[in-house]
Amino acid sequence: MPSILFEIKNQVAVITLNRPEKFNAFDRQMALSLQKILDDCAADKNIRCIYLTGNGKAFCAGQDLSELAKENAPGFDKILSEHYNPIVTRIRNIEKPVVCAVNGVAAGAGANIALCCDITLAAASASFVQAFSRIGLIPDSGGTFFLPRLIGLQKASAIMMLGDKVNAPEAEKMGMLYKVFPDEGFATESMKIALILSQMPTKGLALTKQVLNLSLSNSFEEQLKAEDTLQLMASRTKDHAEGVKAFLEKRKPNFTGE
Numbered sequence: 591m592p593s594i595l596f597e598i599k600n601q602v603a604v605i606t607l608n609r610p611e612k613f614n615a616f617d618r619q620m621a622l623s624l625q626k627i628l629d630d631c632a633a634d635k636n637i638r639c640i641y642l643t644g645n646g647k648a649f650c651a652g653q654d655l656s657e658l659a660k661e662n663a664p665g666f667d668k669i670l671s672e673h674y675n676p677i678v679t680r681i682r683n684i685e686k687p688v689v690c691a692v693n694g695v696a697a698g699a700g701a702n703i704a705l706c707c708d709i710t711l712a713a714a715s716a717s718f719v720q721a722f723s724r725i726g727l728i729p730d731s732g733g734t735f736f737l738p739r740l741i742g743l744q745k746a747s748a749i750m751m752l753g754d755k756v757n758a759p760e761a762e763k764m765g766m767l768y769k770v771f772p773d774e775g776f777a778t779e780s781m782k783i784a785l786i787l788s789q790m791p792t793k794g795l796a797l798t799k800q801v802l803n804l805s806l807s808n809s810f811e812e813q814l815k816a817e818d819t820l821q822l823m824a825s826r827t828k829d830h831a832e833g834v835k836a837f838l839e840k841r842k843p844n845f846t847g848e
Contacts, residue, residue: 593620595645596627601638601788602781603631610646615654616699618664621673628680638847639788640684641781642707643691652698652721674699674731678706682732682803685796687787691780692716692758692767702733705740708799709783710767712758713776718766720750739806740766791829792847 595606607614690707697719738746771779797820828848836843
């Protein structure tokens with residue numbers, strides 16, 4: 591079986607981590623495969639949203655530690671520079687919304703990949719664990735960047751240092767993710783959000799993502815300038831013209847992603 595499953599549903603690219611016997615933990619082949627699939631999604635104009643989830647009981651348990659015990663195993667420098675950093679960078683830079691549907695436990699790098707997505711959803715029984723401290727490591731895969739910005743420095747520090755398991759309802763309450771759905775029907779409800787996004791103005795969403803990325807490091811004045819520049823770009827899209835026309839004609843817009 592391939593380590594990642596891929597299909598397209600109504601302009602939504604469905605990416606499923608598929609090592610359920612390993613709780614979808616990453617090995618090198620799986621990490622490189624995900625990078626290739628994300629590149630393909632970025633290049634395909636027919637794909638207007640990406641939906642990332644896991645197969646089985648877990649979303650992703652992070653790094654497959656058994657790979658590290660093998661002869662000629664990759665070192666952490668290689669694992670970060672060639673596996674996880676390229677994955678989270680692609681997710682943040684891809685000009686399409688990325689919905690992460692956390693179906694079960696998300697631990698280590700798996701948790702931080704989920705947190706870097708544009709909209710993160712979780713099943714009620716799912717949980718998040720910054721498991722790094724339990725084996726003497728520091729959080730990686732962008733976790734030290736995103737988690738403090740999502741929930742604040744104090745909570746992020748405690749969760750990362752203590753290795754506490756955070757259940758999905760608690761994660762939603764503290765702002766770690768967007769919404770929790772009951773386990774029954776989670777796949778359907780989370781996919782609905784991806785399908786909605788796939789019918790929205792894709793270029794406008796991409797520019798929204800870009801300006802949000804800039805907000806993470808810009809000053810207030812720099813952010814206002816970025817808004818000016820990117821709003822002008824958004825105003826020149828076909829979807830903006832269609833949205834205004836549909837509003838004036840009192841009908842539902844037909845966005846094409848252009």
